[in-house]
Amino acid sequence: MVRKNSNATKTSRKETAAAPPVVLITGICGRLGQRLTRLLHRQQHVIGIDRRPFLSFPKDVEHFAVDLRRKKMRDIFRGRDIDAVVHMGIMHNPRTSSAEHHTWNVLGFQRLLENVAQFHVRKLIVLSGAAVYGARPDNPQFLEEDAPLLGGANWSGLRDLIAVDMLAQSFFWKSPSTETVIFRPVHILGSVRNGSSNYLRLPRVPTLLGFDPMMQVIHQDDVVEAIRMALRPGIRGIYNLAGPPPIALSHLIQIAGKPRFAIPHPMAEIAVRKLWKIGMTSFPAPELDHIRYVCMVDDERARSVLGFQHRHDVNAAVRAVFETE
Amino acid sequence: MDRSTVLIRPEDARKQPGIWLGAIRERASAVLQHVTGTDFEEKIRRLEAYRGHERMDSFGLDLEWVRVALVAVAVLHRFYFRVDASGLENVPAGRVLLIANHSGQLPIDAALVAASMFFDAEPPRVVRSMVDKWTQTLPGVCTLFARCGQVVGVPENAKKLLDSEEALLVFPEGTTGISKPFSERYRLKDFGLGFMRLALETRTPIVPIAVLGAEEQYINVGNLETLAKALRMPVFPIIPQWLLPGGLLPLPTKYRIRFGQPLMMTGDPDDEDAVIEPKVEIVRSAIQSMLNRGIKERQHVFW
Numbered sequence: 001m002v003r004k005n006s007n008a009t010k011t012s013r014k015e016t017a018a019a020p021p022v023v024l025i026t027g028i029c030g031r032l033g034q035r036l037t038r039l040l041h042r043q044q045h046v047i048g049i050d051r052r053p054f055l056s057f058p059k060d061v062e063h064f065a066v067d068l069r070r071k072k073m074r075d076i077f078r079g080r081d082i083d084a085v086v087h088m089g090i091m092h093n094p095r096t097s098s099a100e101h102h103t104w105n106v107l108g109f110q111r112l113l114e115n116v117a118q119f120h121v122r123k124l125i126v127l128s129g130a131a132v133y134g135a136r137p138d139n140p141q142f143l144e145e146d147a148p149l150l151g152g153a154n155w156s157g158l159r160d161l162i163a164v165d166m167l168a169q170s171f172f173w174k175s176p177s178t179e180t181v182i183f184r185p186v187h188i189l190g191s192v193r194n195g196s197s198n199y200l201r202l203p204r205v206p207t208l209l210g211f212d213p214m215m216q217v218i219h220q221d222d223v224v225e226a227i228r229m230a231l232r233p234g235i236r237g238i239y240n241l242a243g244p245p246p247i248a249l250s251h252l253i254q255i256a257g258k259p260r261f262a263i264p265h266p267m268a269e270i271a272v273r274k275l276w277k278i279g280m281t282s283f284p285a286p287e288l289d290h291i292r293y294v295c296m297v298d299d300e301r302a303r304s305v306l307g308f309q310h311r312h313d314v315n316a317a318v319r320a321v322f323e324t325e
Numbered sequence: 326m327d328r329s330t331v332l333i334r335p336e337d338a339r340k341q342p343g344i345w346l347g348a349i350r351e352r353a354s355a356v357l358q359h360v361t362g363t364d365f366e367e368k369i370r371r372l373e374a375y376r377g378h379e380r381m382d383s384f385g386l387d388l389e390w391v392r393v394a395l396v397a398v399a400v401l402h403r404f405y406f407r408v409d410a411s412g413l414e415n416v417p418a419g420r421v422l423l424i425a426n427h428s429g430q431l432p433i434d435a436a437l438v439a440a441s442m443f444f445d446a447e448p449p450r451v452v453r454s455m456v457d458k459w460t461q462t463l464p465g466v467c468t469l470f471a472r473c474g475q476v477v478g479v480p481e482n483a484k485k486l487l488d489s490e491e492a493l494l495v496f497p498e499g500t501t502g503i504s505k506p507f508s509e510r511y512r513l514k515d516f517g518l519g520f521m522r523l524a525l526e527t528r529t530p531i532v533p534i535a536v537l538g539a540e541e542q543y544i545n546v547g548n549l550e551t552l553a554k555a556l557r558m559p560v561f562p563i564i565p566q567w568l569l570p571g572g573l574l575p576l577p578t579k580y581r582i583r584f585g586q587p588l589m590m591t592g593d594p595d596d597e598d599a600v601i602e603p604k605v606e607i608v609r610s611a612i613q614s615m616l617n618r619g620i621k622e623r624q625h626v627f628w
Binding site: 137138139140141142144208209210211212213214245246247248251264265293296 | 380381383384385456459461462463464465467468471476479480481482485511577
């Protein structure tokens with residue numbers, strides 16, 4: 001995969017102080033990508049890769065509607081002196097076919113890694129998620145970064161996210177000259193269209209009868225801020241991101257001001273599976289484990305090494321779900 | 326569960342001067358006071374002042390739930406099992422590992438040890454205990470356990486709790502201890518080594534505890550292993566009294582809980598099992614000898 005031995009050549013790159021560093025963001029048209037762009041584009045030159053349409057971006061952002069798996073990606077890398085790559089182009093949409101999902105996520109990321117290694121990109125940031133650990137009854141209350149990634153045990157849709165995480169981990173030693181950072185944030189809340197935010201957007205929020213696990217949520221801007229901090233030289237490794245202190249699921253729904261109703265777990269599982277089949281819900285049944293068992297992380301490492309501090313409390317994070325952009 | 330409907334506060338009754346409803350409430354609060362003791366409210370306040378959590382701690386402990394649970398357990402503690410606890414002055418302040426024998430089919434012994442640490446100890450404390458991961462799959466039970474301070478029995482959780490100076494109750498016999506048949510009563514099963522490694526690593530004093538009376542509350546004549554496996558339960562005990570009317574209630578034995586002298590162990594937590602085992606044996610034999618002494622001393626199982 002690594003075509004060139006890349007330890008000595010890196011220092012010879014031009015360090016002309018005038019030109020701003022170039023950062024390449026995959027999946028830039030996602031809501032998180034847009035927020036990161038808005039944060040970065042004044043200090044850095046931002047290049048965006050996304051097949052989705054280019055929305056209301058600042059003028060100084062270059063956008064390429066390229067599939068990560070295509071050869072054209074190499075041209076984008078070749079012409080520019082890319083300083084950092086932020087990989088957010090991981091497909092989470094559980095509705096796409098699993099084959100397409102898998103090749104997009106795994107093959108696309110592998111191609112990206114090849115380019116990062118060949119063109120000596122200084123920094124690679126990958127946005128994984130705390131879901132890779134899996135919500136399990138035997139989880140410790142706070143999972144540390146070296147906990148096994150068992151999220152795919154019951155939820156096959158998560159296996160390519162785990163594969164991406166693993167590929168990024170192997171990149172630590174495959175290309176040691178690149179500072180690779182993996183973020184595993186807990187449930188991101190905000191204008192993002194992810195499972196946890198969509199769950200709170202439901203008109204009546206279902207819970208499982210007799211289950212009320214502790215939850216960690218994080219405001220989308222705190223995640224974006226963590227990514228910005230990780231662009232600093234010298235930062236590498238895996239970081240859990242946890243945000244404000246954990247609260248019970250029932251409390252979270254109460255803050256969202258939504259009525260909730262409880263269903264016994266076996267019934268909920270059958271119902272979600274049936275609804276999924278006829279296309280009435282976008283929640284896969286295995287995701288029910290996340291409102292059944294704890295899946296919380298210890299982000300001590302991010303706080304001490306990276307200097308990460310959450311700026312938004314739970315109320316602000318929940319409020320962000322319902323704000324219109 | 327709506328919190329406001331669950332909680333019965335004695336002062337609520339006095340605030341609402343209804344005609345006969347108020348009188349009933351007054352009466353109920355008087356009964357409550359009789360059950361929990363007059364200093365219950367004051368003890369709860371001291372607990373709140375000491376812990377000072379906003380609503381829940383990060384493990385899901387909620388003092389409002391603890392308070393309701395304590396009222397329920399107080400009935401068992403004072404009237405049903407008439408717990409006689411002694412040696413509570415041996416429990417040091419700050420982090421401590423409470424190691425006890427496990428028995429009685431249902432973990433009533435854990436609830437009563439925790440109740441003793443609240444009603445009989447000075448100052449009152451909340452006990453955190455380690456529960457089997459299987460309980461986390463049970464609806465209702467898992468929430469109740471978490472709100473009352475129980476945590477899943479993995480070393481990471483235990484370490485975290487001890488680091489925040491909690492009292493941690495561990496039953497090293499695990500489920501094999503609690504589901505012992507009647508013929509093996511008061512004979513300790515093998516202890517796991519995990520608690521000792523934990524004590525060595527976190528430099529935590531160990532208080533051995535002997536619980537007498539739990540063994541006789543349910544008469545278990547044997548365990549069905551194949552059925553337990555089929556139902557994915559840790560054990561499936563055969564308890565003939567459960568077939569009798571009212572037999573689901575445990576027999577009202579008298580509980581005697583003896584807290585022993587704290588033991589401070591030293592050594593390398595990562596040593597081989599062969600090095601850890603003798604240390605575990607010290608704790609195990611301390612509990613066994615307290616049990617033997619207790620059986621010799623007691624006149625009757627029921628009083």
